[in-house]
Amino acid sequence: MKRVVVTEYGGPEVVEIQDAPEPEPGQGEVLVRVQAAGLNYADIMQREGYYLGGPKPPFGAGFEIAGTIEGIGEGVTEWREGDGVMGFCSNGFSELVTVPAANLLPKPDQVDFAQAAAIPVQYFTAYHALCTLANVSAGQVVLIHAAAGGLGTMLVQIAKLRNAVVIGTASSDEKCALIHELGCDYPINYLKTDFEAEAGSITGNEGCDLIVESVGGEVFDKSMRCMKTRGWMIVLGIASGQVRHVDTSHMLFHNLTVAGFHLMAYTQDKKAMEAGCADLQTWLGSGALKVIVGHTFPFEKTAEAQKQMAARQTSGKVVLTPA
Ligand SMILES: NC(=O)c1ccc[n+]([C@@H]2O[C@H](COP(=O)([O-])OP(=O)(O)OC[C@H]3O[C@@H](n4cnc5c(N)ncnc54)[C@H](OP(=O)(O)O)[C@@H]3O)[C@@H](O)[C@H]2O)c1
Structure with a gap:
């Protein structure tokens, strides 16, 4: 074979x-x-x-x-x-x-x-990051990077199923059209529009409740500045290969939480996996998740x-x- x-x-x-x-x-x-x-x-x-x-x-x-x-x-x-x-x-x-x-x-x-x-990888990563870890709720503003990718298309849909307001970044107008179709409220082509400035104007300069960060480098630095006081960032990737260190003083004085996420720690959690499977069945059954x-x-x-x-x-x- x-x-x-x-x-x-x-x-x-x-x-x-x-x-x-x-x-x-x-x-x-x-x-x-x-x-x-x-x-x-x-x-x-x-x-x-x-x-x-x-x-x-x-x-x-x-x-x-x-x-x-x-x-x-x-x-x-x-x-x-x-x-x-x-x-x-x-x-x-x-x-x-x-x-x-x-x-x-x-x-x-x-x-x-x-x-x-x-x-298996993309749905359960998106599910556990948004639902098990962050427990995203209605009205929260969630900024999702690489929103048109394998993981991103799941994140956008699950955040919308939780009635969050979704800002998604992607590198082309075609990718932005795809995430818009999936329910993303504010698709941003980051090659044309500065996502930090745009997130500021969307949130009235308050910042986002949650950022799902998978790129690293400058995207991480800018994302830190897009967080609301008491906001969260979930770091689950470094597609750019550029690892960043967190400024603990900035975190402390703005009440920020930066959390790491790796799926394998969740696949062993029977209760969390059962919840993910039940929601998957419901959402696929109703056609709410594509x-x-x-x-x-x-x-x-x-x-x-x-x-x-x-x-x-x-x-x-x-x-x-x-x-
Ligand atoms: N922690 C976990 O358990 C876990 C599980 C699954 C995935 N992940 C992470 O989530 C991210 C997405 O994974 P995926 O498999 O679904 O891939 P993907 O999103 O389908 O493809 C990667 C996307 O990342 C974006 N990107 C931004 N900067 C990039 C750069 N410098 N080089 C390459 N791509 C860049 C691109 O989207 P644009 O063209 O729109 O910029 C690209 O299409 C990855 O960082 C991955 O490691 C983590």
Whole structure:
């Protein structure tokens, strides 16, 4: 079978498609035939070697899949062959992958496999950041960066489902049109309009209640100045690669909270995951939440898909599929 391997730290050229033996499910695992796998910005960070605690090359890339169960390991009682699933794994960009049974969720009926592959990382990150951690409420002003991306399109919709006022930044008018369609009240093309000044004018210079920051560098610095007194910022990414340090004096005198967020700490929280699954079912069932797959590439084009994502040329979720 084929799988995508990162052979060493580096640019897209270190990504290769290789032959590998078919895996067999061990104790507590199932074998999944992958129909679609989600590409994440973290795949690029892992390939470049700046993902804290990331795997050492050579490693099989991909950690989010949707597919069909083809084999059941010892001790697994909750799944059957033929079940449609989605979930978290290693070696996700493979035709077949073994996954701990507990890492999987049933594929919702309302979505196809490509959309299902867009749910585990992006939906649950957006859900837990906005609902479990920040508990966003009606009328709060939420500023979302990279709002047209895989994560951003989920954040915008969930913030609107919570009746927040949403300001979203993106790098093109097309991306702004997409987030506007998803309910974003104030889309800002940050290449044309200064988002700090615009957030000031939208909030009457009061600032935002919550900022979801995933870029780092200057975007982080400016975002700190867009926070309301007693406002919150959730830092969940550094797409620019530029790590920033917080000015504790500024934080203290303006009563600011800057919180870090990493999804893996929430996937172990059974109660929070159950709440996320219940809301997912309700929102998909009513059509209130749409899963936006912007691009699909075959596994062979993984390097190209990563190149386009890093160059800000993608919107919505990027999905990879076996041939
Ligand atoms: N902490 C967690 O658990 C967690 C989970 C999922 C994702 N994340 C983070 O959330 C962010 C979005 O992830 P994603 O997978 O959904 O990717 P994505 O948003 O689909 O793609 C990345 C987007 O980031 C924006 N961007 C801004 N500055 C950039 C730069 N210097 N280089 C590249 N892109 C830049 C671009 O949007 P514009 O063109 O509109 O600027 C680009 O389209 C990433 O930072 C990722 O690491 C964190």
